[in-house]
Each structure stands twice: as C-alpha cells, then as structure tokens.
Amino acid sequence: xxxxxxxxAGFIGSHFTRHWLSEHPSxxxxxxxxxxxxGTRANLPSGVPFVHADIAEADVEGVDVVVNFAAESHNSxxxxxxxxxFRTNVLGTQALLEACRxxxxxxxxxxxxxxxxxxxxxxxxxxxHEESPHP
Numbered sequence: 001x002x003x004x005x006x007x008x009a010g011f012i013g014s015h016f017t018r019h020w021l022s023e024h025p026s027x028x029x030x031x032x033x034x035x036x037x038x039g040t041r042a043n044l045p046s047g048v049p050f051v052h053a054d055i056a057e058a059d060v061e062g063v064d065v066v067v068n069f070a071a072e073s074h075n076s077x078x079x080x081x082x083x084x085x086f087r088t089n090v091l092g093t094q095a096l097l098e099a100c101r102x103x104x105x106x107x108x109x110x111x112x113x114x115x116x117x118x119x120x121x122x123x124x125x126x127x128x129h130e131e132s133p134h135p
Contacts, residue, residue, distance in 0.1 A: 001024070001027045001028070001064045001065060002027070002028045002030065002062060002063045002064050002065070003020060003024075003027055003028070003029045003030070003063070003064065003065045003066075003067065004029075004030045004032060004058070004060060004063045004065070004066045004067070005017050005020070005029060005030070005031055005032065005067050005069065006032045006033070006055050006058065006066065006067070006068045006069055006070040006096065007032075007033055007039065007055075007068065007069030007070035007071060008031030008032060008033050008039075008044060008048075008050075008069065009031065009033035009035060009039035009040055009041055009043050009044055009050075010033065010038050010039045010043070010069060011038065011043070012069055012111070013031075013033070013039075013043075013069035013070075014043035014044055014045075016067065016069065016111075017029055017031055017044060017045065017048060018045050020067075021045060021048070028049075029048055029049075030048070030049045030050075030051060030063070031044050031048050031049065031050045031051070032050075032051040032053055032055070032058055032070070033050070033051075033052065033053075033070070034052070034053065034054045034055070034070070035052060036072075037074075037077075038073075054088075054092060055068065055070040055088070055092040055093065055095065055096045056087075056088075056091060056092040056095040056096070057095075058095075058096055058099060059099075060096075060099045060100050060103045060105055061103050062103075063100075063103065063105055064105065064106050064107070065105070065106065065107045065108075065109070066096065066100055066105055066107070066108045066109070067109045067111065068093065068096060068108065068109065068110045068111060069111050070088065070092065070093075070096075071088060071089050071112065072084055072085040072088045072089055093110065096108075
C-alpha cells in the first residue's frame with residue numbers, strides 16, 4: 001500500500017510516520033511537508049521519500065491512502081495572519097480532497113487539533129469524541 005502523509009515533518013506527523021512504518025513495514029510511506037515554521041526533515045526517519053510541497057499542490061496519483069496532518073495550528077499566529085490559516089487549513093485541505101477524488105484515492109484521514117472541539121481542563125476525566133458538539 002502507498003501512504004502519503006502530509007505534514008509529515010512536524011511533531012505529530014513524523015511520529016505517525018515512524019509508527020506506521022513499524023506496524024506496516026511492507027507499505028511505502030511518502031512524506032510531504034511545506035517545511036514552514038515547525039516542520040523539519042530531521043524529524044523524518046531515514047529512507048522515507050520526501051516531497052517538499054504545499055498540500056494544495058500535492059500529487060496523489062498512485063496513492064492508496066492520504067493521512068493529512070498539514071495545518072497551521074498555532075492560534076496566536078492566526079490572530080496575526082488569518083489569511084495564512086484559511087489558505088492552508090481550508091483551501092489547502094479542499095484542494096487535497098479534490099486531488100484525492102480525481103485520482104481515486106481509496107481513503108483520506110484528516111487529523112486536526114483540539115481547537116476543533118475547544119478546551120478541556122488539564123485534570124478533566126472526560127475526553128472529546130466524534131459525537132462531541134462543536135462550540
């Protein structure tokens with residue numbers, strides 16, 4: 001199986017990439033990242049093919065699964081440059097989804113941050129789930 005991991009050079013994406021390779025060693029994993037303020041190639045395991053690109057321009061031909069970690073995620077920066085967040089998180093994701101639809105990608109997993117559901121106290125025993133109401 002060919003798996004494209006976007007945002008793969010970031011903290012969470014790189015950990016996912018290593019985990020996937022350890023659990024599915026026969027799969028081919030391709031790392032894609034724009035290498036903005038948090039991503040670095042040093043986070044990626046050696047031997048993983050790397051594509052330096054924006055998700056809005058990702059080539060998904062021949063890919064079976066896309067796992068999308070690519071996002072602008074620092075809320076304090078969103079106040080300073082909201083267009084950047086909209087461009088990546090909304091338009092970039094839409095372009096990636098459209099590319100997947102056109103290419104016949106079988107599965108698309110979109111990973112997001114906690115801001116989707118809001119905040120929980122550090123000592124909370126509850127957890128968010130897919131049926132949790134959005135704020």
